[in-house]
Amino acid sequence: MPSMVFSMLAALSVEEGHRVLEIGTGTGWNAALLSHRLGAANVVTVEVDETSAREARARLGAAGYAPLVVVGDGAEGFPGGAPYDRVIATCSVGSLPRPWIAQTKPGGVIVAPWGPVYGGEAVVRLTVAGDGSASGRFVGSSAFMRLRAQRTERTHVREYLGGRKWPADGVRGTTRLSPDAVGDWHVMFAIGVQVPGAYPWMEAYDDGSYTLWLRDTAVTSWATVDYEPGRGEFEVYQSGPRKLWAEVSAAYHWWDARGRPGFERFGLTVDAADGEHVWLDEPGRPVPVVRS
Known part of the structure; x- marks a missing residue:
């Protein structure tokens, strides 16, 4: 998608002399653009799939570019070419790999699609600090394939029901919040x-x-909400230690009470002391975690 490629490159804001690490070579087009701008000697691109890497290398060569194309786990970056002024990922993550920060110079920039397990994803632009932390705002919506090292298997609903028919042991309730x-x-x-x-x-x-359907990754809890057009009240069933619809409802109302913020009001901070947290408007206002 050209508009996404160019918007992410704009956020990366490369300058002459910068060294760039790209995570996810794909077809090689993004690496070609970076090579044209910075010179191929300043571009390292990592691809987990050997066939894709080989084909991208051939395409790049045919176009007259020869960046270093590495076959490997993008989560590990490529320390052999570090430090980098810029890091860009063309796959999404739910937790920013620490090697990306460690391999970026202080003051350097990391641009990556980031999204929680639940869904929803946006491109974040992080600036790396001298203490090994990184922080910055989300700059726009995205929808990328997950970094292979962070992909998870989704358990079928039958496993949550324990072999019983729905609603099994689910406790019935109602809600006026529409699933829509x-x-x-x-x-x-x-x-x-x-x-x-x-x-x-x-x-x-x-x-x-x-x-x-709502399910937890620990396979302990589930919930269902039935939507029917024209209804103002909807049937809910919840089972397990987590009341998932109650959690989702509370999260929705928190978002609604704060003016329904879009991606541009959120930011992300990653550091050794507090781990990784999303904030609203400023780093000192972390988004809370809801527990039922």
């Missing part, structure tokens, strides 16, 4: 940051109704 209200990409991001280790799935029906 929590489905947009930026809302999912705000919810996902507050409700870690949970993810949704929609089971659609021919009449326009659907069931929103």
Whole structure:
């Protein structure tokens, strides 16, 4: 998607003489653009798939560029070429790999798609500090394949029901918050940051109704919310130690009470002391984690 490529390169803000590490070579097009701008000797690109790397290397060569194309785990970066002035990822992460920070010069910039397990994702632009931390704002929506080292298997709903038919041991309730209200990409991001280790799935029906399933990655809790067009109240079932619809509802209302912020009001800080946290408007205002 050219608009996404160029918006991320704009956020990277490279200058003459910069050395750049790219995570995710893909077709090689992004590496070619960087090579044209900075000279191929200043570009290192890492690709986990050997076939993709070989084909990208051939395309780059045919176009007259010869950046260093490395076959390896992008989560590890490439220490052999460090330190870098800029790091850019063309795959998404849910936790920023620390080697990317360690291999970036103080004052350097990391641009990467970041998103919680729940869904919703945006490109973050981080500036690396001398103490090994990195912090910055999200600059726009994105939807990339996950870094292979961070991909997870999603357990089927039957495992949550323990072999029983729905609603199994689910406790019935109702809600006036429509499942439709929590489905947009930026809302999912705000919810996902507050409700870690949970993810949704929609089971659609021919009449326009659907069931929103919520599940936790620990396979201990689930919830369903049944949407029917024209209804003002919706049936809910929840099971397990986490009341997932209650958590999602609380996260939604937190977001709503703060003016329904878009991606541009959120930021991310990664440091050794406090780990990784998302904030709203300024680093001193971390987004809370909801627990039921």
